[in-house]
Amino acid sequence: MDRTRIRRHPERGHYDRETVDQILDEALVCHVGFVADDHPVVIPTIHARVDDVLYLHGSPASRMLRLIGGGAPVCVTATIVDGIVAARSVFHHSLNYRSVVIFGSARLVTVDEERWGAFRAITEHVLPGRWNEARQPNRNEDKGTMIVAVPIDEASAKVRTGPPGDTDDDYELPIWAGVIPLAVTAGVPQADPRLAPRIGIPRSVAGYRQGG
């Protein structure tokens, strides 16, 4: 559809689901846009993809979830910054990045089986392997969680990679140019001060690395 077409730098546009899915799966959070009182609102939140659907969750009191769960149009954007692109000219400085924009309408997830799958997917998205280590949701927690599903059918990705692109004349300038790679890295796990004695670091935490 027209609204998913990349207008600026069309050469950076990707419309295949493999590229879209990879970015959605690697990005830890997304930014959800909706309209409230005629004003745009953008809220960061955790997401998880299962096949052709992106799940969002939160409190049933969340204005965002109530609005988009009620059918209000939504835009979900996930962005990963991969590097700083230093050109010879200020003008051609840029970032290497991968982003996905999804347009659509969400639906409220009400069927138990799909809800359970979404709980699990969201947990595993944040910390792979954690679902089977932690205490799974009880009835009250289930009641206290609203889940909405955004279909991934109107989605596009935008990707910039590689060195800077300076104008021809500038390549002669005695100015360094290149890329500073950026990545999210995990530090040493910090145990909860209230951790009971003799509990070792579990596999999900020991093996965590961002991006899968």
Add this chain to the structure above:
Amino acid sequence: MDRTRIRRHPERGHYDRETVDQILDEALVCHVGFVADDHPVVIPTIHARVDDVLYLHGSPASRMLRLIGGGAPVCVTATIVDGIVAARSVFHHSLNYRSVVIFGSARLVTVDEERWGAFRAITEHVLPGRWNEARQPNRNEDKGTMIVAVPIDEASAKVRTGPPGDTDDDYELPIWAGVIPLAVTAGVPQADPRLAPRIGIPRSVAGYRQGG
């Protein structure tokens, strides 16, 4: 104003400008929300703060900049993820994060002196020290850049820090809980394959670390 009030987890809300400014200055990119054809749109972009103003820039052909430069309401959100919060229960898993949401209307920046200051601020935001190393914008590049200013007067921050908060009964469970700290780190700079000979890595690149 009411729309900046943190509704969910009000204890995480901060309204002081110092907290807001620190997050805006550290976040490398922001997500800009606007309404186009009655649909919310969220686009990632580079920003820079100068005093009470957040500058955004891009091509004069950018739909986003044309709309918000023309006075359409805008929401700018910047998010930094600081860690994964692993609780004993799936339900209390969370992220440590710092985010800012700004509501308002942008204005087009047209005065040369303010435009030049914005160019400089945006360059220095991405790579501190780079403005004086690189070739500064020429007349064509100046013409080819649209700059808008979003006032930072309706802004709020939301911050989660610290260990998980499990329900009382769960602290007895033999399940590890704690935080995996996350940070953006810079890798070894990659020189442009077209770099002219005998150009060393400059101070801005050698000294870069994310978050200033």
